[in-house]
Amino acid sequence: MPHIALDILMFVLIVGSVGSAVYWVAVAGAIVKVGRGLPTARDGIGIADRAPPGEKVCVVVPAHNEAGNIGRLIKSLRAQDYDRLTVVLALDRCTDDTKGVALEAIDGDHRFEIVEIDECPEDWAGKVHAAHSGVTRSSHARGADVYLFSDADTWFDPACVRATVALANNRGLDMLSLLSTLEGERWFERWVQPATAFELARQYPLLRVNMDGERQRPFANGQFMLFKSGAYHDIGGHGAVKGAVLEDIAFALLLKYRDKRGGLLMADGILRCGMYGSWEEFVRGWKRIYTESANREAGRLRRYGLRVPMLNAGMPAVSLLCLVMAVVFGDPATQVWGGVVGGAGLIAWVVGVGLMLRMSHAPLWQIPGFAVGSFFVGRIFRLAAKELESGTPTEWGGKSYVRPVADGGES
Numbered sequence: 001m002p003h004i005a006l007d008i009l010m011f012v013l014i015v016g017s018v019g020s021a022v023y024w025v026a027v028a029g030a031i032v033k034v035g036r037g038l039p040t041a042r043d044g045i046g047i048a049d050r051a052p053p054g055e056k057v058c059v060v061v062p063a064h065n066e067a068g069n070i071g072r073l074i075k076s077l078r079a080q081d082y083d084r085l086t087v088v089l090a091l092d093r094c095t096d097d098t099k100g101v102a103l104e105a106i107d108g109d110h111r112f113e114i115v116e117i118d119e120c121p122e123d124w125a126g127k128v129h130a131a132h133s134g135v136t137r138s139s140h141a142r143g144a145d146v147y148l149f150s151d152a153d154t155w156f157d158p159a160c161v162r163a164t165v166a167l168a169n170n171r172g173l174d175m176l177s178l179l180s181t182l183e184g185e186r187w188f189e190r191w192v193q194p195a196t197a198f199e200l201a202r203q204y205p206l207l208r209v210n211m212d213g214e215r216q217r218p219f220a221n222g223q224f225m226l227f228k229s230g231a232y233h234d235i236g237g238h239g240a241v242k243g244a245v246l247e248d249i250a251f252a253l254l255l256k257y258r259d260k261r262g263g264l265l266m267a268d269g270i271l272r273c274g275m276y277g278s279w280e281e282f283v284r285g286w287k288r289i290y291t292e293s294a295n296r297e298a299g300r301l302r303r304y305g306l307r308v309p310m311l312n313a314g315m316p317a318v319s320l321l322c323l324v325m326a327v328v329f330g331d332p333a334t335q336v337w338g339g340v341v342g343g344a345g346l347i348a349w350v351v352g353v354g355l356m357l358r359m360s361h362a363p364l365w366q367i368p369g370f371a372v373g374s375f376f377v378g379r380i381f382r383l384a385a386k387e388l389e390s391g392t393p394t395e396w397g398g399k400s401y402v403r404p405v406a407d408g409g410e411s
Contacts, residue, residue, distance in 0.1 A: 006329055010338055013322035017338075020315035020345035024352040031355040034206045040268035041178050044163030044170075053165040055145035056084050058138070062130030064092040064397045066152035067101045068277065074105035074112070076155040082162040085111060088141055090134035092117045092126055093398050113140045124242045126397035127222075131247075132238035147232055149225045154180060157270040164226050167265070174231035174260040177220035177248065179206075180273035181266075181361045188279050190366055192373035196286050198356055199308055199377055203293055209252075209264045218252035219264055223273050225251065231260050245394065245401055246292040269361055286377075287384040288394055298385040298405055305381030312374035319345030 059077060063070055070089070077087050089102055091114060099114065106112045115137050120129045131149055135141045146165060150156075157163075168176040182197065184190050204219040211217075225248060235251075235258050244250035255262040276282040294300045319342045326338025353370050357363070386392075393400040 006325075010322070010325060010329075010334055013318055013325060014338060014341050016315065016318035017322045017341045017345035020319045021341070021348045023311065023315065024345070024348035027352040028348065028355055030205065030207070031352070031359060034266075035359065038206060038210060038265060039167065040266045041160070041164055041167065041270040042268040044167035044270075045159050047170050048159070048162045048166035051166060051170070053082075053162065053169055054084065055165055056143060057082065057086070057146045057148055057161055057165060058135075058141045058144035059085065059087045059148045059150060059161070060090060060131055060134040060138075060141065061087065061150055061152055062090045062092055062127045062134060063094070063098055063102075063152040064126060064130070065094050065096045065098060067094075067096040067098045069153045069274070070098055071101045071105040072155050073150075073152055074102060076158075076160075078105075078109055078111075079158045080156065080161045081158050082165070085161055086140035086144070087112045088115060088134040088138040089113070090115045090117060090130040092130035092133075093120065111140075113138055120399060125245055125247065125401070126399045128238050128242050128244060128247045132242070135237065144229055147227045147229055149222070149227070151223045151273070153275060154223050154271055154273045157272075160270045163270060164224075168226055168228070168263070171263055172261060173263045174228050175220065175251065175255055175262045176226045177252075177262070177264045178224040178267040178271050179221055179264065180223045180271045181269045183272060183274040184362055184366075185274070186277075186279075188276075188282050188376075189274075191369040192282070192376045193275075194357060194360065194362055194366060194370050195308065195312060195373040195377045196380070197360065198312075198370075199304070200289065200293060204264075206264060206266075212261070216256060218249070218256045218262060220248040220252040220262060221264065222246070222248035224267070224271055231255075234258065235260065245288060245396070249292060266359060283380055283383070284395070286380050287387065288396055290381055291384045291388055291394075294384075296388060296405060298389045301381050301385035301388065305378045305385065308381065309374045309378040312377075313371035316346055316349040316371060319343075319349065 061073065089112065091098055102114060115134055117130055117133050120126050135147060148161065164176055182189065182193055184193065204217055208215060208217040209219045235254050240254060241247045241250040252262050276285050290301060294304065322338050322342030323346060326335050326342060350367060353367050354364055357366055388405055391402055393402045
């Protein structure tokens with residue numbers, strides 16, 4: 001390689017490595033700041049020990065064809081160490097044996113009630129209508145001080161309800177949501193899921209989500225939303241978000257606009273979730289999530305589709321190449337500068353990703369997979385943009401939704 005070309009290449013690699021180091025040091029700093037500035041749901045156990053909550057809690061679980069998951073959830077709810085607890089299972093147009101599995105798992109426990117839903121109105125999203133039916137048609141929900149809406153593919157630590165009610169009380173929240181600890185058994189859960197979750201957290205930083213005032217960026221996770229019943233009814237309940245494909249974000253926005261306090265915290269293992277059973281479901285689910293989180297703007301989805309692999313995989317690759325090129329081809333000065341800068345960019349990436357995985361209860365050996373998975377995530381963003389622009393319906397929860405491109409997107 002000509003000397004001038006090598007110098008130009010090394011300059012580009014050094015600049016890229018500096019950018020990688022700066023970016024990933026900032027990511028690592030933000031993760032450390034979250035860990036120091038916010039409690040996790042597990043911290044609520046100590047709060048509950050010091051100030052035991054006494055509210056009546058009604059857990060409402062909307063479920064559409066969840067025979068493979070609902071038994072595990074019921075078992076975990078029956079094991080809760082909180083004695084003021086009832087559960088409503090809102091079975092939404094199920095065509096599998098969800099009810100049979102649920103009845104076997106309930107085993108006559110009087111705290112559980114099943115509400116069966118045969119149809120969903122055209123102007124309601126399926127899950128939203130099921131949750132609404134669970135509240136309005138259940139005797140258990142009447143008189144509850146707290147409603148806890150959760151998904152059928154989650155399961156709870158025995159202290160989960162007690163800890164989260166105490167935590168909501170301690171922080172003065174009208175609604176507390178949790179980012180569940182995600183399972184990592186399937187290949188895509190190990191290789192792709194950390195990057196999908198990280199990208200969503202980048203769009204909705206935890207510290208900003210938990211702010212008060214104009215800088216707050218409202219967000220919630222529908223896998224776990226714990227409402228004070230008064231606040232829930234004040235904002236109109238699920239009827240106020242009846243058409244929302246992602247009712248969790250809609251609720252978070254509504255709370256802010258109605259001067260209510262919402263919060264989002266890491267579950268820290270106290271709530272776990274196995275989101276999708278197959279790669280096809282994984283892609284379909286995350287396309288739905290990303291489309292709504294991007295406000296149905298196709299242009300934004302395409303930009304994110306480029307950004308994710310560039311930041312998560314391209315930057316560390318540039319740093320690694322800078323390090324190798326400096327050592328192999330550089331003069332003594334270039335070896336020092338290129339080696340230090342390339343190494344710094346690579347180390348910063350490893351530390352940032354490692355801290356993210358540790359916070360998520362994922363093993364550190366998944367660090368290399370994070371870079372590989374980012375290419376899959378970029379592809380999911382691009383597919384979401386393409387389907388949004390073409391008007392391809394979203395099939396979810398037994399219903400079909402056509403979501404128009406929002407103003408500001410490209411059609």
